Amino acid sequence: MSENTNAFTMAQQQFDQVADLLSLNQQIREMLRFPLREYHLRIPIRMDDGNIRVFQGYRVQHNDARGPAKGGIRFHPAETADTVRALAMWMTWKCAVADIPLGGGKGGIVVDPATLSNGEKERLCRAFVRSLWREIGPRQDVPAPDVGSNPQMMGWMMDEYSIITGQYTPGVITGKPVGGGGSLGRREATGYGVIYTVRETMKHLKIDSTKTTAAVQGFGNVAQHAAEGFIKILGGKVICVSYWDRDDRTSYTVSKDDGIDIDFLTSITDQYGSINKDQAVSAGYKIEDGDAWITKKVDVLIPAALEGQINADSVKKIHDGVKILAEGANGPTTPEADVVLKDSGIFLIPDFLCNAGGVTTSYFEGVQNDMNFYWTKAEVLEKLDDKMTQAFVAVYEMSCSQNVYMRDAAYMVAIDKVVKAMELRGWL
Ligand code: NAD
Numbered sequence: 001m002s003e004n005t006n007a008f009t010m011a012q013q014q015f016d017q018v019a020d021l022l023s024l025n026q027q028i029r030e031m032l033r034f035p036l037r038e039y040h041l042r043i044p045i046r047m048d049d050g051n052i053r054v055f056q057g058y059r060v061q062h063n064d065a066r067g068p069a070k071g072g073i074r075f076h077p078a079e080t081a082d083t084v085r086a087l088a089m090w091m092t093w094k095c096a097v098a099d100i101p102l103g104g105g106k107g108g109i110v111v112d113p114a115t116l117s118n119g120e121k122e123r124l125c126r127a128f129v130r131s132l133w134r135e136i137g138p139r140q141d142v143p144a145p146d147v148g149s150n151p152q153m154m155g156w157m158m159d160e161y162s163i164i165t166g167q168y169t170p171g172v173i174t175g176k177p178v179g180g181g182g183s184l185g186r187r188e189a190t191g192y193g194v195i196y197t198v199r200e201t202m203k204h205l206k207i208d209s210t211k212t213t214a215a216v217q218g219f220g221n222v223a224q225h226a227a228e229g230f231i232k233i234l235g236g237k238v239i240c241v242s243y244w245d246r247d248d249r250t251s252y253t254v255s256k257d258d259g260i261d262i263d264f265l266t267s268i269t270d271q272y273g274s275i276n277k278d279q280a281v282s283a284g285y286k287i288e289d290g291d292a293w294i295t296k297k298v299d300v301l302i303p304a305a306l307e308g309q310i311n312a313d314s315v316k317k318i319h320d321g322v323k324i325l326a327e328g329a330n331g332p333t334t335p336e337a338d339v340v341l342k343d344s345g346i347f348l349i350p351d352f353l354c355n356a357g358g359v360t361t362s363y364f365e366g367v368q369n370d371m372n373f374y375w376t377k378a379e380v381l382e383k384l385d386d387k388m389t390q391a392f393v394a395v396y397e398m399s400c401s402q403n404v405y406m407r408d409a410a411y412m413v414a415i416d417k418v419v420k421a422m423e424l425r426g427w428l
Pocket of ligand 1: 145218220221222223243252273305307329355356
C-alpha cells in the first residue's frame, strides 16, 4: 500500500495516537478530529486581459475555544480543502503550545501567485475578503500570511475589511507591513523562533552551537531567517539550502561546504524564495538535486518548505550523524517517517512548537494594534524568545516526565489546554 501523504489524515492520525495515550473520551475526539467551521469560496476577479477568472478559496476554523481562530492564508496551486483543514488543526495546537490566547484557523486560495500581476493579486486579496468578511474579525478569526502571500497582501486585505466595516480595523489580520499596522520583528519571527528552540535543544544536549552545521530545505521566509539565525545567533554554519525552481519545475539544493553567505544568497532570491542559480554557480555554489539537502552530514536538519517532505523514502537518506531535526515547515514529516525517526535517536523539535514564532509575533501584532502603541524590534524579539523558550521547556519537561517522543509531548501539552478551555466554556 502506498504511503498516505494526505495532510488532514496525517494530522488526524497524529491526534488519534495522542488521544489514545491520554485516553480521551469520544466526545472530545469528535470535537477535535474535525474543524468547527469551514467556508468554501468561489472568487471571481477581472484579470488584466479583461476576462473574468474564478478562483477556489477556503477558510477553515478548527477550534476557537481558547480565543479567535488564527492562521495564515496560503496562495498555492496545489492547495486543497484537506491541506487547509490540517493546517487549521495544527494552528490550534500551535497556539496552545505557545500559550497564546488564540484558536486554530487557516485559509487558502488555489493559485500560483507568481502568475498574477500586482493588480490581479490586489483584486484577488480584496475579493477574498469581500467573500469572507462576515466570518473574520479581531474577535472571530484573524488571518495572516503563509506560503505565497506577503505583508503587502495583508495590507490590502486589512484595507478592504476596514472599508466594508467603515472602521479602521488593523487587528483583523496580522503580518501587515510595518507602518501599516504591522509589528517589527514579524518578518524574522518564525525563522528566529526555530533557532531559539534549536538553541534550547543544544543546551539540553550539551552541544556547542558554534561548532555545528545545518542543512535547510526551502529558502522562503522561514528558511531564510532560520538560516540567518543559525549563522548569526548560534554562530554555526549552514552548508546548504534548497528551493523550488519555477522555470525548471523541479527543486534544487544550493550548497557550499564551507558555509553559505546568507546575505549574498538572499540578495539573489526572489520574493517567492527562488534562487537565481546562474548567479549562485558564478559565486562558487554547487547545484544538486532537490533531495540532496536531506542526505548531508550535518548536526541539524531544518525542513522549512512544505508538508510531507520527510517521508518513508526520504527518511532513510538522513545521515547517521544528524542530531536534531527542527521542523520549520508545518507537517514536514509523514507518520511513517515519524516511526523511523522515533527510533533513530534524532532529537525532534516538532513543527507546531518549532515554528510557533510566527503566530506568537502575530499575536504581539494584534496586542499592539489593540493598544495602538508599538514596541521596538528588540522588545518584540525579547518577548518572542521568552515565549519560545517557555514553550520549549514545557514540551521538553512533558517528554521527560511521560517518557514520550517530543511530538507526542507537544500534543499532550496542547490538547490538555484546548480540552480545559472547552470544559471551562461548557462545551463538554
Ligand atoms: P515561502 O513561500 O516564503 O517559502 C517556501 C520556500 O519553499 C520557497 O523557497 C520555495 O522555493 C521552497 N519550496 C517549495 N517547494 C519546495 C520543494 N519541493 N523543495 C524545496 N524547496 C521547496 O513560505 P514560508 O512562509 O517560508 O513557509 C514555509 C513553511 O513554513 C510552510 O510549511 C509554512 O506553512 C510554514 N510556516 C510559515 C510561517 C510564516 O510565518 N511564514 C509560520 C509557521 C509555519
